[in-house]
Amino acid sequence: MPDLLQIGGITDDMRTRLAERFTIHQMGDDYPADAITHIVTNGHDGVPAAVLAACQNAKVAASYGVGYDAIDTDACVARGMLVTHTPDVLNEEVATTAIMLMLTTYRNFLSDEAHARSGAWERDGNAPLSRSADNRAVGILGLGRIGQAIADKLKAFNADIHYHTRSERDVPYTYHANLVDMARAVDVIICITPGGPATKHLVNADVMDALGPDGTLINVSRGSVVDEAALVSALQDGRLGYAALDVFEEEPRIPSALKSMSNVVLLPHVGSATHETRAAMGNLVVDNLLSHLDTGRVVTPVPECAHLNTG
Numbered sequence: 001m002p003d004l005l006q007i008g009g010i011t012d013d014m015r016t017r018l019a020e021r022f023t024i025h026q027m028g029d030d031y032p033a034d035a036i037t038h039i040v041t042n043g044h045d046g047v048p049a050a051v052l053a054a055c056q057n058a059k060v061a062a063s064y065g066v067g068y069d070a071i072d073t074d075a076c077v078a079r080g081m082l083v084t085h086t087p088d089v090l091n092e093e094v095a096t097t098a099i100m101l102m103l104t105t106y107r108n109f110l111s112d113e114a115h116a117r118s119g120a121w122e123r124d125g126n127a128p129l130s131r132s133a134d135n136r137a138v139g140i141l142g143l144g145r146i147g148q149a150i151a152d153k154l155k156a157f158n159a160d161i162h163y164h165t166r167s168e169r170d171v172p173y174t175y176h177a178n179l180v181d182m183a184r185a186v187d188v189i190i191c192i193t194p195g196g197p198a199t200k201h202l203v204n205a206d207v208m209d210a211l212g213p214d215g216t217l218i219n220v221s222r223g224s225v226v227d228e229a230a231l232v233s234a235l236q237d238g239r240l241g242y243a244a245l246d247v248f249e250e251e252p253r254i255p256s257a258l259k260s261m262s263n264v265v266l267l268p269h270v271g272s273a274t275h276e277t278r279a280a281m282g283n284l285v286v287d288n289l290l291s292h293l294d295t296g297r298v299v300t301p302v303p304e305c306a307h308l309n310t311g
């Protein structure tokens with residue numbers, strides 16, 4: 001059987017399917033680098049340069065996640081290696097996470113829940129009023145597969161939808177070629193672009209200042225998209241009102257300043273983390289690897305590698 005290098009964890013279902021067709025080697029153990037033909041990894045661990053250099057016969061790296069900024073696709077393409085990811089199967093879940101972050105921030109549900117649970121309701125009376133999440137102007141930064149699912153779900157809240165991408169799309173929302181202009185026009189920005197150098201610190205102090213003291217920044221994309229130090233300063237100074245974050249610059253580290261702020265909601269990168277969606281992602285990872293064994297082609301190559309997917 002061909003040799004597969006496993007980087008990071010995989011689910012039991014993935015292991016069961018993969019073990020029927022591959023000899024699985026775990027990174028960290030001694031593994032036969034020259035024999036490795038396939039690699040399974042994830043959006044956090046990527047494929048370290050040392051592994052790429054050692055596994056000269058690897059033909060496919062299949063990643064568990066849609067974002068692949070942790071993988072050097074240029075280096076993979078240069079040596080004819082296919083990289084796959086898991087688009088679409090997680091759109092609805094990640095969009096739901098973004099909407100839940102927006103609702104939680106506007107309606108102050110975390111402190112309301114604490115008010116109920118702690119006995120403060122009986123002791124001190126009603127919880128303070130919150131802000132309505134309905135009828136808001138929402139700016140989506142990155143209107144791709146997940147951004148569109150977020151826009152669809154926002155219809156239920158009668159949102160006035162704006163978006164910023166590099167290329168304008170044929171959609172019934174207000175397009176802004178300039179991100180600061182969009183920030184001035186909306187109440188909330190939801191970040192859902194890819195990570196990597198092209199989007200690093202796209203959301204900077206100017207964007208936060210334009211969003212303003214009543215504005216809310218939601219990030220479900222990658223921590224690198226938001227300048228985290230600038231975010232802490234903007235929230236501390238009151239130049240930005242609220243933030244809700246699923247992703248951080250140095251995961252799993254979250255700056256302690258953010259942890260102490262009551263106008264911030266924090267999640268540990270759980271945008272797609274349900275049993276159902278993770279099972280669908282895992283199946284797609286395995287489908288890619290088995291398809292390559294059977295046909296020489298993969299199911300969902302990243303765009304940079306699509307021209308190599310010829311079988």
Ligand code: NAP
Nearest residue numbers: 067142143144145146165166167193194195220221271272
């Ligand atoms: P996608 O379909 O490729 O959409 C990406 C969108 O971002 C496109 O609309 C693209 O439009 C825009 N974009 C790219 N670069 C940009 C730039 N420099 N400035 C402005 N807009 C830019 O990707 P997707 O499937 O929706 O996934 C998006 C990202 O979400 C993933 O890459 C991943 O990092 C993140 N994600 C996070 C979680 C989580 O658990 N929190 C889960 C899944 C995904 P243009 O090309 O026209 O600019």
Ligand code: 8YV
Nearest residue numbers: 042043044064065066067272
């Ligand atoms: C996962 C994600 O947490 O798909 C992505 O890009 O960020 C998440 O779905 C991650 O990739 C798991 O490896």
